[in-house]
Amino acid sequence: MHTTIRLRLVDGAERRLGIAGELYTAPSAIGTEVDLTHLWAVPGLVDAHGHLIANNTPDMLATDHDRADTDTMRRYAQAQLDGGVLLMIDKGSKTDTTLAMLDIAPAERPELEMAGRIFAPAGGYFPHFPVAVDEPDLERSVTAACTNTQAQWIKIVGDWPRRGIGPMPNYSEEALAGAVAIAHGYGRRVAIHTMAPDVPSMAVRAGVDSIEHGLFLTPSDITALGRRKGMWVPTIAAMEGIVDQLGPSSSGGRLIRRGLGNVAGILPAAITAGVHVLAGTDIVLPHGEVAQEGPRLVEYGLTDGEATDILTAAGYRALGRDVLVPGSSADVTLFAHNPNNDVTQLQHPVGILRRGEWRLVPDGLQVVRTSSTDR
Numbered sequence: 001m002h003t004t005i006r007l008r009l010v011d012g013a014e015r016r017l018g019i020a021g022e023l024y025t026a027p028s029a030i031g032t033e034v035d036l037t038h039l040w041a042v043p044g045l046v047d048a049h050g051h052l053i054a055n056n057t058p059d060m061l062a063t064d065h066d067r068a069d070t071d072t073m074r075r076y077a078q079a080q081l082d083g084g085v086l087l088m089i090d091k092g093s094k095t096d097t098t099l100a101m102l103d104i105a106p107a108e109r110p111e112l113e114m115a116g117r118i119f120a121p122a123g124g125y126f127p128h129f130p131v132a133v134d135e136p137d138l139e140r141s142v143t144a145a146c147t148n149t150q151a152q153w154i155k156i157v158g159d160w161p162r163r164g165i166g167p168m169p170n171y172s173e174e175a176l177a178g179a180v181a182i183a184h185g186y187g188r189r190v191a192i193h194t195m196a197p198d199v200p201s202m203a204v205r206a207g208v209d210s211i212e213h214g215l216f217l218t219p220s221d222i223t224a225l226g227r228r229k230g231m232w233v234p235t236i237a238a239m240e241g242i243v244d245q246l247g248p249s250s251s252g253g254r255l256i257r258r259g260l261g262n263v264a265g266i267l268p269a270a271i272t273a274g275v276h277v278l279a280g281t282d283i284v285l286p287h288g289e290v291a292q293e294g295p296r297l298v299e300y301g302l303t304d305g306e307a308t309d310i311l312t313a314a315g316y317r318a319l320g321r322d323v324l325v326p327g328s329s330a331d332v333t334l335f336a337h338n339p340n341n342d343v344t345q346l347q348h349p350v351g352i353l354r355r356g357e358w359r360l361v362p363d364g365l366q367v368v369r370t371s372s373t374d375r
């Protein structure tokens with residue numbers, strides 16, 4: 001049975017696509033045609049900084065990552081799908097065991113790109129988080145990750161607060177550049193966690209692909225990152241959540257608030273410069289609720305249309321993935337009202353198609369043509 005669907009994209013353009021199994025095809029002259037142009041279509045929401053290992057930070061720290069609980073991760077992956085999130089970048093965990101999620105059926109999870117174990121030196125990340133890769137070992141460890149695992153991303157913790165001193169860089173710029181060269185040589189991308197000053201500039205110069213949080217990116221970093229179409233995932237909601245956890249007048253809380261002020265100052269310029277600004281849950285927002293970042297992006301100076309793009313098409317563009325064309329995964333998330341006019345719409349999908357199967361069947365799914373010649 002051939003099915004053809006008619007979609008209306010958030011820019012108003014219409015598209016007709018056939019569905020054969022898990023993929024889109026050219027529209028078919030036979031079979032059923034379904035008109036969904038009363039709804040607004042995006043290729044899927046994108047969570048560009050999530051962690052399938054856990055649902056919140058205490059959970060992340062307490063979980064035994066050596067014995068990855070695949071059932072729990074599957075549940076989180078399903079929660080992502082139920083929120084209309086059809087592409088996710090997992091930005092790492094304590095070990096590589098989470099990479100098992102890449103082996104489960106794509107229909108049961110979002111499209112996934114994953115980092116395995118996170119790279120940080122001793123003292124350069126949460127205590128008891130067993131990821132101690134000191135600078136002399138970084139290149140060897142990154143090479144091992146590229147040759148022995150399925151991880152498509154290398155996740156490095158760029159800075160971390162030291163008691164009584166404040167945040168310090170974890171690695172030199174030279175070490176970062178070395179790690180990037182190795183990862184790129186194996187076709188992998190590199191992401192860096194940074195919440196403090198100085199390290200964003202080092203990371204941009206070192207060629208890191210995606211800046212996570214990046215609260216202290218400078219205007220010249222933005223220009224350089226935009227020129228090479230780099231990514232930036234500010235995770236505003238997650239940063240606000242951490243300020244609440246630490247207390248707004250604690251030293252960490254004050255630093256992050258200052259950083260968020262900087263984010264508000266550079267976010268519109270980042271879009272103009274061509275940076276792929278993306279959104280992420282980062283275990284502060286629950287799995288499937290990345291759309292809560294939308295109103296924050298508007299509050300920080302973007303239009304509803306820009307925020308909608310960040311939460312949807314921009315993630316696919318950043319990763320070079322085709323969407324809503326023949327040969328691409330038969331995925332779409334639908335909304336009753338155009339999120340380009342009101343980004344909060346992204347929190348209320350009314351139709352979700354993943355790998356050719358309706359996970360949420362839209363109301364008023366209207367068959368406009370059925371041909372019996374297909375039987």
Ligand SMILES: [Zn+2]
Nearest residue numbers: 049051091282
């Ligand atoms: Zn994270």
